[in-house]
Amino acid sequence: MKAVTTDTNTVDxxxxxxxxxxxxxxxxxxIPAGWRALVVDNGSTDGSADIARALGATVVHEPRRGFGAACHAGLGAATADVVCFCDCDASLDPTLLAPFVQEVREGATDLVLGRRRPSGRGxxxxxxxxxxxxxxxxLRRRTGLRLHDLGPLRAARREPLLALGLTDRRSGYPLQMVVRAADAGWRITEHDVPYLPRTGASKVTGTWRGTWQAVRDxxxxxxxAPVRERTAAR
Known part of the structure; x- marks a missing residue:
């Protein structure tokens, strides 16, 4: 397998x-200047991939449906030292990631999460x-972390993220990232971010049924079980 060269000067x-x-x-x-947008197309039929490519984004195709499948495909395609995640529905502003990245680069924390604060009707x-x-x-009961949100706006270093061995490929991916990071002793911080009305219909939490399916995931x-317990049981 060809080694991935880490780019320490940019952000994916x-x-x-x-x-x-x-x-x-x-x-x-x-997307902040100098950063690379990795748009992971998860089976769009509305021309999203072509639009993203025309606007200068790098497009990654992930045929397996699922939020976690798309996120992990993007993580696998990333080469930057620091990787961010953001929803693609205009509910969150990618410019808000700049201070998250600065915290990670300065070594003040290992994983930064955005706590969504609704801004606007709906x-x-x-x-x-x-x-x-x-x-x-x-989550608080499981890990002791006093977090208020499991939102998708987040930043961390790429190699430690890969080392977490994330396996969920559905709605549980963001939570699994936090749980396994906590089990590994990561420092996790949370900052308020405005949460805007999304563009288009939600694929996950647009209905009660979708929300509770995500909760089940x-x-x-x-x-x-924590990683150390799973390892000891082998």
Whole structure:
């Protein structure tokens, strides 16, 4: 296998994408200068991949459906030392990642998460907030972390992320990242970020059914034994 050369001078932003043609121009225009946008097309039928490519993004194709599948494909394609994740629906502003990256580079923390604060009518439906609150409480019980949100806006170093051995390829991916990072002793911080009304229909939490499916996916992650216990059982 060819070795991946780490680029320490730039940042890769992983943008999982499923039919986000309308939102892509706004999102990509707000990627900080010098950073690389990795748009992971997860089976779009609205021309999202072509739009992203025309706007200068690097497009990664991931045929296996699932939020985690798209995120992990982007992580695997990344070469920068620091990797960020952001939704591709215009609900979160990629410019907000700049201070996250600075914290990671300065060694002040290992993983930075954005705590979503609704800004505008319909930015965060009640059912989605309820599901997030339930998972935050379960996460606190499992890890002791006093986090308030499991939002997708985040930054960390690429190689340690890969070393976590993330396996979830559905909605549990963001939670599994936090759980395994906590088990590994990472320093995890959280900062408030504005959460805007998304462009288009949500693929995960747009309905009560979708929200609770995500909760079920994440509950499975919370029931995983810590890595040290899984290793000892072998």
């Amino acid at each position: 932003v992983v943008l999982p994408c499923l039919d986000e043609a309308e939102a892509l121009p706004w999102v990509l225009a707000r 930015a965060w439906p009640a059912h989605a907030r309820a599901g997030n609150l339930a998972l935050s409480l379960l 994440m509950s499975r992650v919370l029931n995983e």
